Amino acid sequence: MIRLENIHKRFGELEVLKGIDCEVQQGEVVCLIGASGSGKSTLLRCVNGLETYEEGRLTIDGNLVDARSKDIRSLRTSVTMVFQRFNLFPHRTALENVTEGPIHVKGMARSEAIEMGHELLARMGLDAKAHTYPDSLSGGQQQRVAIARALAMQPRAILFDEPTSALDPELVGEVLEAMRGLADEGMTMLVVTHEMGFAREVSDRVLFMDQGRIVENGSAEQVLTNPQHERTQDFLRRVLER
Amino acid sequence: MNDFIEKSGDYLPILLNGVGITVSLTITALVIATLLGLVWALMRYSGIGPLVFISKTVVNTVRGIPILVQLFYIYFVLPEFGIDLSAFQAGAFGLGLAYSCYMAENFRAGLEAIDKGQIEAAHSIGMGWPLMMRRVILPQAVRTVLPPYGNTMIMLLKDTSQASVITVAELTMKGKLLAASTFDNMTVYTLVAVMYLVLSVPLLVLSGYLERRFGKK
Numbered sequence: 362m363i364r365l366e367n368i369h370k371r372f373g374e375l376e377v378l379k380g381i382d383c384e385v386q387q388g389e390v391v392c393l394i395g396a397s398g399s400g401k402s403t404l405l406r407c408v409n410g411l412e413t414y415e416e417g418r419l420t421i422d423g424n425l426v427d428a429r430s431k432d433i434r435s436l437r438t439s440v441t442m443v444f445q446r447f448n449l450f451p452h453r454t455a456l457e458n459v460t461e462g463p464i465h466v467k468g469m470a471r472s473e474a475i476e477m478g479h480e481l482l483a484r485m486g487l488d489a490k491a492h493t494y495p496d497s498l499s500g501g502q503q504q505r506v507a508i509a510r511a512l513a514m515q516p517r518a519i520l521f522d523e524p525t526s527a528l529d530p531e532l533v534g535e536v537l538e539a540m541r542g543l544a545d546e547g548m549t550m551l552v553v554t555h556e557m558g559f560a561r562e563v564s565d566r567v568l569f570m571d572q573g574r575i576v577e578n579g580s581a582e583q584v585l586t587n588p589q590h591e592r593t594q595d596f597l598r599r600v601l602e603r
Numbered sequence: 604m605n606d607f608i609e610k611s612g613d614y615l616p617i618l619l620n621g622v623g624i625t626v627s628l629t630i631t632a633l634v635i636a637t638l639l640g641l642v643w644a645l646m647r648y649s650g651i652g653p654l655v656f657i658s659k660t661v662v663n664t665v666r667g668i669p670i671l672v673q674l675f676y677i678y679f680v681l682p683e684f685g686i687d688l689s690a691f692q693a694g695a696f697g698l699g700l701a702y703s704c705y706m707a708e709n710f711r712a713g714l715e716a717i718d719k720g721q722i723e724a725a726h727s728i729g730m731g732w733p734l735m736m737r738r739v740i741l742p743q744a745v746r747t748v749l750p751p752y753g754n755t756m757i758m759l760l761k762d763t764s765q766a767s768v769i770t771v772a773e774l775t776m777k778g779k780l781l782a783a784s785t786f787d788n789m790t791v792y793t794l795v796a797v798m799y800l801v802l803s804v805p806l807l808v809l810s811g812y813l814e815r816r817f818g819k820k
Contacts, residue, residue, distance in 0.1 A: 448723060467729075
């Protein structure tokens with residue numbers, strides 16, 4: 362459903378994506394791994410139209426993703442994003458963060474949105490915190506609210522940009538657990554992560570990126586335990602040694 | 604002391620008349636300054652080349668010219684171009700325009716203090732620019748902007764006295780006339796000073812109220 366063909370992206374002189382080809386199928390969980398600066402986050406942000414790309418073709422269900430077009434807004438409601446730093450709206454409660462999009466972007470009735478908001482927060486184990494402001498929530502709770510906010514758009518896929526990298530180690534588990542739940546329910550997910558355990562256990566496919574290219578693309582088993590490319594082997598050795 | 608009170612009784616009606624004009628001048632100029640200031644700040648924040656250029660040019664030009672000179676210009680020069688404003692209109696517009704640029708800088712600081720992640724989060728749930736400004740950016744910016752906004756309000760109140768130079772019969776002007784005709788400088792200017800001080804109290808209360816109202820989320 363998400364299809365990238367020969368995507369190139371430059372920041373000035375620096376070419377960060379050097380011809381990316383990949384596809385994410387409906388219901389698939391794909392993890393994107395690689396060293397910092399390899400272009401993983403940029404790739405993800407292109408899919409959501411937060412970054413433009415200079416060359417190539419990026420489509421979601423056949424619809425072209427173009428950050429400058431008007432249609433980008435409806436595409437963003439169908440493929441939404443969870444950020445490394447949560448980016449919750451600090452002036453709204455957990456529940457209001459979740460209902461903001463349905464009410465004001467999709468025009469859903471307030472009562473209906475609130476009911477759905479409570480359900481989603483409950484699913485994230487956070488309904489007791491519905492009326493709490495983000496600054497009184499732990500990082501893990503904030504990220505789970507952010508996931509509920511993304512789900513509230515009833516998206517066809519969710520993009521995760523290093524969702525656990527800004528968390529204290531003891532809070533990582535609860536967020537990964539929530540993501541695992543989504544994966545089990547068949548949500549299409551594209552996840553930039555450094556959590557090799559999560560990649561191994563949950564993902565259908567792992568892509569390894571290096572210097573703006575996808576150098577390895579296969580099942581988690583294949584890429585993580587039997588990598589073909591030297592770069593991948595190096596990277597995994599360094600990551601697993603930590 | 605008795606003398607002071609007695610004379611105050613005589614002067615008060617005249618000065619209060621000036622207070623009325625000072626208050627309406629302050630309010631009119633404040634409304635103009637706030638609305639125009641918001642326009643300049645949003646143009647600058649939009650990141651659209653021509654709008655940013657216009658906003659910067661206006662703000663830097665107006666900020667660089669003394670308010671007195673602007674008032675003279677509006678009141679005495681614009682009529683030559685067929686724009687004939689009453690003294691009050693010229694004063695309100697001149698002060699409003701001058702202060703819109705200070706306001707714009709306050710507003711801009713508030714807008715730019717907001718984390719870029721907020722913009723991305725708003726985009727990621729499909730918000731367009733107007734909805735994002737209304738629901739996400741402005742409500743957060745208000746909190747940062749209110750303290751300097753309150754400060755600017757009080758500066759504006761005091762700067763309305765400059766409109767006296769283009770014959771707006773506000774408090775300072777009334778005081779000057781009264782002092783000139785009675786030679787009772789001490790009583791008159793004491794009263795004038797106290798009146799400005801008293802006028803600033805509602806503004807302090809208002810900005811305190813707004814800070815509490817918007818400060819809590």
